[in-house]
Amino acid sequence: MSAPQWNNKVVKWVDDRLPVISMLHHSAYEYPTPKNLSYMWNFGSLAGFVLVTMILSGIFLVMNYTPHTSMAFESVERIMRDVNYGWLIRYIHMNGASMFFIVVFLHMFRGLYYGSYKAPREMLWWIGILILLAMMATAFMGYVLPWGQMSFWGATVITNLFSAFPIIGDPLVTWLWGGFSVDNPTLNRFFSLHYLMPFIILGLVVLHVWALHSVRSNNPTGVEIKTPQDSIPFHPYYTIKDLFGMGVFLIFFCGFVFFAPDYLGHPDNYIPANPLVTPPHIVPEWYFLPFYAILRSIDFTIFGIPAKLLGVLAMFASIVILFVIPWLDTSKVRSSKFRPVYKWFFWLFVVDTFILGYCGAKAPDDYFMGVPGLKVIVMGQLSTLYYFAHFLVVMPLVGKMERPKPLPASISESVLKEGANA
Amino acid sequence: MSQSVHSSGEHQPDENRRDFLTLATTAVGVVGAGCALLPFVDSMNPSKDVLALASVEVNLSNIPVGQAVKVMWRGKPVFIRHRTEREINEANEVALNELVDPQSDDARVEKKEWLIVVGVCTHLGCIPMGTATGEARGDYDGWYCPCHGSHYDTSGRIRRGPAPKNLEVPTYTFLTDTSVRIG
Numbered sequence: 003m004s005a006p007q008w009n010n011k012v013v014k015w016v017d018d019r020l021p022v023i024s025m026l027h028h029s030a031y032e033y034p035t036p037k038n039l040s041y042m043w044n045f046g047s048l049a050g051f052v053l054v055t056m057i058l059s060g061i062f063l064v065m066n067y068t069p070h071t072s073m074a075f076e077s078v079e080r081i082m083r084d085v086n087y088g089w090l091i092r093y094i095h096m097n098g099a100s101m102f103f104i105v106v107f108l109h110m111f112r113g114l115y116y117g118s119y120k121a122p123r124e125m126l127w128w129i130g131i132l133i134l135l136a137m138m139a140t141a142f143m144g145y146v147l148p149w150g151q152m153s154f155w156g157a158t159v160i161t162n163l164f165s166a167f168p169i170i171g172d173p174l175v176t177w178l179w180g181g182f183s184v185d186n187p188t189l190n191r192f193f194s195l196h197y198l199m200p201f202i203i204l205g206l207v208v209l210h211v212w213a214l215h216s217v218r219s220n221n222p223t224g225v226e227i228k229t230p231q232d233s234i235p236f237h238p239y240y241t242i243k244d245l246f247g248m249g250v251f252l253i254f255f256c257g258f259v260f261f262a263p264d265y266l267g268h269p270d271n272y273i274p275a276n277p278l279v280t281p282p283h284i285v286p287e288w289y290f291l292p293f294y295a296i297l298r299s300i301d302f303t304i305f306g307i308p309a310k311l312l313g314v315l316a317m318f319a320s321i322v323i324l325f326v327i328p329w330l331d332t333s334k335v336r337s338s339k340f341r342p343v344y345k346w347f348f349w350l351f352v353v354d355t356f357i358l359g360y361c362g363a364k365a366p367d368d369y370f371m372g373v374p375g376l377k378v379i380v381m382g383q384l385s386t387l388y389y390f391a392h393f394l395v396v397m398p399l400v401g402k403m404e405r406p407k408p409l410p411a412s413i414s415e416s417v418l419k420e421g422a423n424a
Numbered sequence: 425m426s427q428s429v430h431s432s433g434e435h436q437p438d439e440n441r442r443d444f445l446t447l448a449t450t451a452v453g454v455v456g457a458g459c460a461l462l463p464f465v466d467s468m469n470p471s472k473d474v475l476a477l478a479s480v481e482v483n484l485s486n487i488p489v490g491q492a493v494k495v496m497w498r499g500k501p502v503f504i505r506h507r508t509e510r511e512i513n514e515a516n517e518v519a520l521n522e523l524v525d526p527q528s529d530d531a532r533v534e535k536k537e538w539l540i541v542v543g544v545c546t547h548l549g550c551i552p553m554g555t556a557t558g559e560a561r562g563d564y565d566g567w568y569c570p571c572h573g574s575h576y577d578t579s580g581r582i583r584r585g586p587a588p589k590n591l592e593v594p595t596y597t598f599l600t601d602t603s604v605r606i607g
Contacts, residue, residue, distance in 0.1 A: 162549035183499035280550040
């Protein structure tokens with residue numbers, strides 16, 4: 003781990019004055035990584051790759067986009083029809099947003115399953131949640147920019163959420179809009195902030211990686227690196243593994259870009275925004291559906307707090323609660339591999355988020371999966387209840403009551419044992 | 425002579441004075457930074473040209489009894505309904521304690537045949553249906569919001585569904601019998 007000796011004179015001259023090359027060498031070359039990482043550990047670097055893809059494709063889109071209510075829609079159509087490869091750049095950016103969330107959700111489920119949020123990785127986990135929040139804000143504002151019907155009405159519904167807060171609600175919404183409805187000032191500021199946010203995300207990612215490299219990567223056993231035998235250098239072992247995963251991921255990504263570019267979007271967004279007509283069924287993009295379902299499932303009043311405010315609070319709480327799970331989880335064992343009871347609750351939680359997503363996509367009075375008598379709103383309420391119960395009840399209780407399986411003495415021992423059994 | 429005595433004897437007060445100066449300087453700095461931030465925050469509020477478009481005049485003479493129109497005011501629709509005798513009676517017959525957001529019809533109109541409300545659902549801001557002839561008007565003959573199912577009555581009051589408040593009544597003045605200024 004001592005500073006490497008550089009043979010190249012130029013490299014040495016630079017590094018003596020600003021040790022940036024040594025820093026990169028430490029973090030991307032010799033970084034000691036657990037030798038048993040599975041493919042579930044690919045999604046961090048994939049998320050970084052998608053972030054760079056989004057920034058680059060976004061910069062090129064801005065060269066042809068006009069942030070004005072009278073021209074935004076047409077400028078996007080011009081990108082699609084007239085700008086050379088404009089269709090490709092826009093479809094990369096549009097589907098890239100979905101890819102970003104797919105990769106980040108998998109990355110988070112990985113962290114939940116293997117207990118990557120537990121000490122000493124709480125800060126690492128927190129920064130990750132901040133990145134998720136920044137991504138959500140960025141994606142929301144970006145979706146408004148093409149100024150289609152879903153852009154306009156999505157922006158209207160989401161900004162109206164803030165009117166739920168007592169007293170400050172209405173002035174706050176007027177301030178967000180810069181007027182008395184979603185209009186040109188709103189579009190302009192969303193454009194400005196949509197360009198800013200990715201760089202804030204980039205800064206958070208630097209902190210995220212910094213935190214990771216100071217506490218080291220978790221691994222499928224959840225047992226820390228104890229001896230040099232437990233780790234291998236990041237390069238070439240994980241650079242090559244990450245690259246292979248990236249190849250597979252790119253096939254998936256390009257499949258959408260080239261063969262189903264509008265599959266994940268909503269056709270109403272190809273109708274120019276009309277402030278006088280609300281589309282009959284407003285739905286957010288798929289990655290917001292579980293949170294939208296939580297928002298909508300609160301249709302009752304508690305302690306005189308109106309349903310609208312409760313719904314907004316529940317939706318924000320569904321993410322804020324992630325900040326405290328390092329303390330809600332009482333188990334000493336990190337990896338669910340050695341937690342025979344909690345493992346099942348984890349998968350129940352995964353299913354629950356999918357049910358929430360389904361409920362968010364349907365009208366509240368529809369029947370859930372066509373089951374007669376089971377309204378979507380009721381199913382949404384039940385799955386919202388489980389979402390919070392998982393963190394507030396299951397995590398503390400199961401951690402205390404379950405008897406975990408014996409942990410391997412070290413990463414190395416577990417690898418050798420699995421090799422012997424194979 | 426007293427120089428050394430002075431400094432050693434008042435060592436403690438000197439430190440307090442320094443703490444005070446540090447705190448006061450920090451406080452002034454924070455307040456200053458806050459003041460510097462204020463113009464930026466306020467720049468995001470509605471600008472003068474947006475505020476200048478804040479009123480609109482509407483000619484009512486071509487709205488027959490029983491029909492309604494949508495006009496744009498401050499970027500959002502305003503519903504103007506020329507109410508029939510039956511609709512006015514319906515609005516007056518409801519007991520106030522049955523209402524989610526109790527308000528008498530008299531408090532919501534200036535002339536009882538003209539109902540003027542902001543056409544934005546108080547739930548999450550969609551435009552309720554029921555203005556154009558033939559559109560669904562909900563279970564209470566007023567408006568129906570398709571987004572999350574709120575029903576409004578012939579006075580624009582919320583009767584059922586997730587919306588918490590009645591449709592907002594904008595400030596307006598009748599300039600003549602057939603013309604009104606909204607805003």
